[in-house]
Amino acid sequence: EDKVVQSPLSLVVHEGDTVTLNCSYEVTNFRSLLWYKQEKKAPTFLFMLTSSGIEKKSGRLSSILDKKELFSILNITATQTGDSAIYLCAAYGGSQGNLIFGKGTKLSVKP
Amino acid sequence: DAGITQSPRHKVTETGTPVTLRCHQTENHRYMYWYRQDPGHGLRLIHYSYGVKDTDKGEVSDGYSVSRSKTEDFLLTLESATSSQTSVYFCAARRQDYTDTQYFGPGTRLTVL
Numbered sequence: 001e002d003k004v005v006q007s008p009l010s011l012v013v014h015e016g017d018t019v020t021l022n023c024s025y026e027v028t029n030f031r032s033l034l035w036y037k038q039e040k041k042a043p044t045f046l047f048m049l050t051s052s053g054i055e056k057k058s059g060r061l062s063s064i065l066d067k068k069e070l071f072s073i074l075n076i077t078a079t080q081t082g083d084s085a086i087y088l089c090a091a092y093g094g095s096q097g098n099l100i101f102g103k104g105t106k107l108s109v110k111p
Numbered sequence: 112d113a114g115i116t117q118s119p120r121h122k123v124t125e126t127g128t129p130v131t132l133r134c135h136q137t138e139n140h141r142y143m144y145w146y147r148q149d150p151g152h153g154l155r156l157i158h159y160s161y162g163v164k165d166t167d168k169g170e171v172s173d174g175y176s177v178s179r180s181k182t183e184d185f186l187l188t189l190e191s192a193t194s195s196q197t198s199v200y201f202c203a204a205r206r207q208d209y210t211d212t213q214y215f216g217p218g219t220r221l222t223v224l
Binding site: 092 | 151154155167211212214218
């Protein structure tokens with residue numbers, strides 16, 4: 001069975017901390033790994049990763065994929081209260097060729 | 112926001128009544144998806160469409176049907192709503208075969224009493 005597992009499920013940090021969110025996957029016909037941020041509304045796209053070892057970066061957020069060990073990490077440096085959200089990881093693949101989502105990591109950033 | 116809207120945004124209904132949720136997109140996306148999101152389960156795929164009149168079942172399709180008669184509209188129908196279908200429903204769209212990124216609509220909060 002295809003699955004995507006995120007850890008931790010929830011995390012509380014203080015402003016200025018650096019956090020690392022984890023995503024492991026076991027997905028047949030894997031093609032890409034995507035990260036989304038969800039505040040109290042729809043998920044918004046952050047990154048798509050297809051190649052191992054190539055870091056994608058956007059401001060204080062960065063992500064990398066390891067296709068040998070089947071995982072990805074999302075790093076957020078110098079966290080701000082606006083980073084508080086649920087971060088979703090999804091792997092593209094499976095028998096139908098769709099996104100398979102993890103359950104998300106709920107990040108709370110305290111002032 | 113990839114031009115995706117959903118209607119209604121909130122709905123309260125009673126068990127046994129039919130309900131139709133609408134997803135409308137303005138950017139000619141080929142692929143469209145319906146998900147439900149529940150605490151502890153994350154996003155789960157209900158049905159998806161890969162073109163006009165072309166649809167297929169997802170992970171949690173029981174009790175749901177879909178239709179896509181035009182590129183821009185994807186309808187989700189609960190034939191006889193049950194309390195277990197209380198959820199937040201998201202529509203998503205993807206442009207072409209070679210792009211994996213899905214863009215999401217704002218969601219519909221459905222409560223079945």
